[in-house]
Amino acid sequence: MKFMGHLVYGSNPFVPMSLFATIVPVITLGSVSKRWMIPGWGLGWLVTCDPSGLLRKDKIAESVNKLLVYSPFPPTLIQGAIPQILEKTTQDFFSKTINILRKNLDICYDKLKEIPCMMIPQKPEGAFFAMVKLNLLLLEDIKDDMEFCLKLAKEESLIILPGVTVGLKNWLRLTFAVEYSSLEDGLGRLKSFCQRHAKKYTLTGSTAVDQQIHVEH
Template sequence: MKKQHLRGCKETESPPNITIKGILGLLMESVDHSDDKQVISLGMGDPTVHSCFSATVAAQEAVVEALRSAKFNGYSPTVGLPQTRKAIADYLSNDLPYELSADEVYITAGCTQAIEVALSVLARPGCNILLPRPGFPIYGLCAEFRNIEVRYFDLLPDNGWEVDLHAVEELADHNTMAMVIINPGNPCGNVYTYQHLEKIAATAKRLAIVVIADEVYGHLAFGPNPFVPMGTFGSIAPVLTLGSLSKRWLVPGWRVGWLATTTTVGTLKNAKFVERLKKNCDICGGPATFIQAAVTGIIQGTQDMFFKKNIRLLKQTSDLCYQKTTAISCFSCPSKPQGSMVFMVKLNSSMLKDISDDLDFCFKLAKEESVIILPGSAVGLQNWLRIMFAAEPSSLEEALERVKSFCDRHAR
């Protein structure tokens, strides 16, 4: 076994074996419902609970039209409807230096199923995977179910949450199958530069590993760095791109995701790997057929003004969130959010009485103020907090005022 390194760690310091939904459920149980305060959740990454974030009429009409046609009541091919695969391939190709074919896209039930498929097809006896810390805990849970050893590399908060590539090189060995990159960042709210992504690809090439690029928040960037898909560097290293309609189109409950082999090199293109992908899809199935059939209409019918409006709103709420959190003395934030819908705030619990750590903070905050925030321990970073800023500005402001009151009340 490799010795633990300062820049990264193996499974011994992994996030707790519980899902984000599980922790948020426990936090909701802690709320004092005898209090008149309305519960405000800044924990779950579902913007649609707020009326300012809603799907377009075009998206709704595309689903209704597909359903009423009565042409999509049967099973779809397990890899996805041909027209759906083509629609996603065309959509992804808009930002790539090469054209994806429909055969390189596999439709999944949300990005969670895409994660399951990716890890299943890459797994082999004795293998390990490199995951970011902080990160999205579903990767660790999926790896555990498939007996894949997990090794965590740190993201660097003082450097825009960039990947510690030295840690990646130290943690990898001949059994490493892949590394995961989440961009725009969940939970950090960062957006990687072209140059940093290129370095990640070069590192993956040296290590002969696959890059699993989680781009669920693709294009939700509102800072100085534009969103660059990892598949841009698919000629350097093999890249599996995972995504969904959930965030950009504001339809998380429709469960439309995808896995795409956005690469021109490596084993991802050989017939044996493609056959494994198809067989895995045979086991898993995918989204409802009529929802798949609506994807072309959803993509083609959504106007740019919808995306621009949401980006403006996310910029507004992220700025508000950053302003309010940095005004709380026991909080610190290394940088303003640049993308996605969440970001990380460091908690200095030593400045608070009767608060031991981030978990204690979040449970007492839920009980006393009816505000739900995700403890950083849930995403692998103790004494940090993950805050969701995709909310009604007025609700967000009230929630953060309550957080400040809570911190003032518990101040030493």
């Protein structure tokens, strides 16, 4: 389980999986890049909750420690900053972060509803990104989520992660952990891109006939 409990702002409370460790051992992962919102800082931790001792008995923890020997250490700059980050970060920092993310999510959710080819099945209640379903039937010249993201980057200089990279074809993973002005600008570019590539419908069938009769009369 990836530790994102501190980034919960929906109506449902966060329930740590460690509560169920008496049923099955739980391994929790966390990182500086998530907890402190510092992308690219490859430094994290792994915590085991194993009251029955199964992980120790099967030497799982021992195997993990052996793997760490082959992993490169984080850059010196990051190692030097960690003590200050841990000691001087107050709860106020996390509270403000959650408030900002909550407001950004509301903006993102409302703006995406204005784009017909996109849908968020459920409003996120945690983390800092939303999974968005892409309706390709409403787009003219885009075959999948990868092509959508490549054209978006080329035409609008806007980067969105295609869902296929995380196992969800024709979805998008859109982050809203940015400043309000950047988020608003990005969503505006996204809407313009979708409008530009939207299918152009022509009147057919009874609708065309009805209009012809109306004109003749």
